[in-house]
Amino acid sequence: MSQVNAWGNAIYDEYVRPLEVVSDFRSNISGVRAHHLNKAKDLWSVQKEVSELIKGRILVGHALQNDLKVLFLSHPKKDIRDTSAYKPLRSKEGRPRALRHLAAEILGVKIQQKEHCSVEDARATLFIYQKFKKEWEKAIREKRKKK
Numbered sequence: 001m002s003q004v005n006a007w008g009n010a011i012y013d014e015y016v017r018p019l020e021v022v023s024d025f026r027s028n029i030s031g032v033r034a035h036h037l038n039k040a041k042d043l044w045s046v047q048k049e050v051s052e053l054i055k056g057r058i059l060v061g062h063a064l065q066n067d068l069k070v071l072f073l074s075h076p077k078k079d080i081r082d083t084s085a086y087k088p089l090r091s092k093e094g095r096p097r098a099l100r101h102l103a104a105e106i107l108g109v110k111i112q113q114k115e116h117c118s119v120e121d122a123r124a125t126l127f128i129y130q131k132f133k134k135e136w137e138k139a140i141r142e143k144r145k146k147k
Contacts, residue, residue: 001046001071002118003053004126010119012053015040016071031115047071060129062099062121078140083128086136102128 003012015032017040025032041049051073059075061067063084068075083089084096089106091097100112103124111117111124129136 001050001067002122003050004119004122006126008123008126010122012049013119014046014049016046017042019043027115029116031117043071047073060126062102062125063096078144081129081136083125086132088132088135089128099124106131 001012001014001016002010005011015036017037022034022037025034027033050071054073054075056079058079058081060081060083062082064075064080064082083099083102087094089097089102099121100110103109103111106128107124109124111120
């Protein structure tokens with residue numbers, strides 16, 4: 001679980017000890033190996049720390065529902081900025097696009113070439129949001145006015 005601040009600096013970066021036995025870490029993709037869990041924090045500690053970090057803040061991420069679900073957390077919809085759900089970032093067919101494709105197209109950077117780095121993913125997502133922030137926030141304000 002990794003979080004970065006508004007400047008892209010890592011403010012939280014912890015491995016989480018899963019509640020169930022892991023049969024396949026998918027290490028070639030995830031970058032996680034069994035030895036990483038030796039120093040991993042328990043889920044409930046991470047849940048508490050992350051909950052405190054995000055409380056009252058805009059939460060920016062990619063496919064955030066997955067991260068929130070595994071931590072058994074929720075966050076006010078009005079405070080979520082999800083690059084997988086933002087319409088201008090979706091495919092022509094309206095489907096979410098992979099973060100690595102968005103990063104390459106919008107930021108001109110290659111991420112997730114081999115193993116994923118959660119801090120790198122968090123930074124890429126933040127920087128994509130920042131590129132669209134003005135129009136994204138304007139669309140949210142206009143949507144709220146209509147209600």
